[in-house]
Amino acid sequence: MTTEGYYIMEKKIIGVDLGGTTIKFAILTKEGEIQQKWSIETNILDEGAHIVPDIVTSIKHHLRLYKMEPKQFIGIGMGSPGTVDRKKGTVTGAYNLNWKSVQELKKVIEQETGIKFTIDNDANVAALGERWKGAGExxxxxxxxxxxxxxxxxxxxxxxxxxxxxxxxxxxxxxxxxxxxxxxxxxxxxxxxxxxxxxxxxxxxxxxxxxxxxxxxxxxxxxxxxxxxxxxxxxxxxxxxxxxxxxxxxxxxxxxxxxxxxxxxxxxxxxxxxxxxxxxxxxxxxxxxxxxxxxxxxxxxxxxxxxxxxxxxxxxxxxxxxxxxxx
The missing domain is CATH 3.30.420.40 (ATPase, nucleotide binding domain)
Structure with a gap:
């Protein structure tokens, strides 16, 4: 394979940091280098019913913008407040997001974007970030x-x-x-x-x-x-x-x-x-x-x-x- 071909095949990862006021997104290389980043406001109205659809819409919009396809990504990882069930990909009790019932993030996001999805608690993912590319060396x-x-x-x-x-x-x-x-x-x-x-x-x-x-x-x-x-x-x-x-x-x-x-x-x-x-x-x-x-x-x-x-x-x-x- 040519070097050029290798770079085309090099798959990317998407990070989503879900917060009470903003949702941050980034597209990174496997080595952890941020290539694109953006954010949207967190709409917590109607018991947080808009949050997951907004995340899906934003990811799809930016993939179109950067002329990228789902097959170019290994997956989407997300950090969320509340109680996270990592296996099921659900969140409960994230009160700053106005989420009172169980939220099916993995199921909806994978279905809508065609990209694999995984999730963990927001403090845990911040720890992973600092450990990987920050003070944790x-x-x-x-x-x-x-x-x-x-x-x-x-x-x-x-x-x-x-x-x-x-x-x-x-x-x-x-x-x-x-x-x-x-x-x-x-x-x-x-x-x-x-x-x-x-x-x-x-x-x-x-x-x-x-x-x-x-x-x-x-x-x-x-x-x-x-x-x-x-x-x-x-x-x-x-x-x-x-x-x-x-x-x-x-x-x-x-x-x-x-x-x-x-x-x-x-x-x-x-x-x-x-x-x-x-x-x-x-x-x-x-x-x-x-x-x-x-x-x-x-x-x-x-x-x-x-x-x-x-x-x-x-x-x-x-x-x-x-x-x-x-x-």
């Missing part, structure tokens, strides 16, 4: 923590995602403070209640009530101004006393969680991503000092903490990598 053992509105995670062990009975990698519900804050899951003291974007604000409000010193953060809270995790981190970077105390507390819990993950799995990398990770090295260094305090000595030397590198692309890259298993 395609290592066989990588743990991923995403700090957003909540705290999610994914574990890759021996090159494979760890699923357990379906709920493995729920880092956000690791208990870091027995009898601590009440979590949406019904338990108390979950990491999510302290280290998510909303958790940081919650810690700040609580600590401000007991704080009597001079602090811009306390002044803003007392004045009823809206506070975000970014504001707390920015003030801490400027040495605001209360903000620094808040971040120390948050990073203590994150460090404990990372040490527990390290002690249990000893991955090469624990990658920290999500909106809160935009605080960068200031966050990483604070978490690392706590990690080193609580980790088993040999884990301290062999497990490295890193910031995520792919940003918003982790989801589509990881989702697309799922499709490689369909070949």
């Amino acid at each position: 395609n290592d066989a053992d990588v743990a991923f923590i995403t700090l957003g509105t909540g705290v999610g995670g994914g574990i890759v062990s021996n090159g494979t995602l760890v699923h357990g009975d379906g709920a493995a990698g729920e880092v956000g519900h690791m208990n870091v403070e027995p009898n601590g804050y009440l979590c949406t899951c019904g338990n108390r003291g979950c990491l999510e209640t302290y280290a998510s974007a909303t958790g940081v604000v919650r810690v700040a409000r609580d600590m401000a009530e007991e704080f009597a010193g001079n602090s811009q953060l306390k002044k803003q809270l007392d004045d009823g101004q809206e506070i975000t995790a970014k504001i707390v981190f920015d003030l801490a970077k400027k040495s605001d006393i209360l903000a620094k105390m808040v971040i120390e507390r948050v990073c203590h819990y994150l460090g404990v969680a990372c040490a527990n993950i390290g002690n249990l799995l000893n991955p090469s990398f624990i990658v920290i991503g999500g909106g809160v990770s935009a605080a960068g090295d200031f966050l990483l260094n604070n978490v690392e000092s706590n990690f080193r305090k609580y980790a088993f000595p040999s884990v301290r030397e062999t497990t490295q903490l890193r910031l995520a590198q792919l940003g918003n692309e982790a989801g589509v890259v990881g989702a697309a990598s799922l499709a490689l298993s369909l070949e």
Whole structure:
């Protein structure tokens, strides 16, 4: 076969990252290089009935646009919120998508596009993305923590995602403070209640009530101004006393969680991503000092903490990598 013929035959993969506000798409090579990407708004009206048809329409439209055919693809991989049944290709309980009943994604998408389809949880696919093309350096053992509105995670062990009975990698519900804050899951003291974007604000409000010193953060809270995790981190970077105390507390819990993950799995990398990770090295260094305090000595030397590198692309890259298993 000529070299030219080889390139024509080289099959591609499609990644879909399904979120509450936008749906991101990408066409990638088998090596994980993004060749085309686009996004559409997520229409959650009518109990999310438009979402799957919109995904199908968008994929078909872009294949026509790029003059591509279904036979040129190994498959479509998707990351979705909610409870994912990977075998059946269904999703239930994705409340931010307004999906109240079981959604038949695999059946409909394969039928409509003529391309094989596979799906996993959104935090898991972000973990796969960072592991494959980001901070995880395609290592066989990588743990991923995403700090957003909540705290999610994914574990890759021996090159494979760890699923357990379906709920493995729920880092956000690791208990870091027995009898601590009440979590949406019904338990108390979950990491999510302290280290998510909303958790940081919650810690700040609580600590401000007991704080009597001079602090811009306390002044803003007392004045009823809206506070975000970014504001707390920015003030801490400027040495605001209360903000620094808040971040120390948050990073203590994150460090404990990372040490527990390290002690249990000893991955090469624990990658920290999500909106809160935009605080960068200031966050990483604070978490690392706590990690080193609580980790088993040999884990301290062999497990490295890193910031995520792919940003918003982790989801589509990881989702697309799922499709490689369909070949």
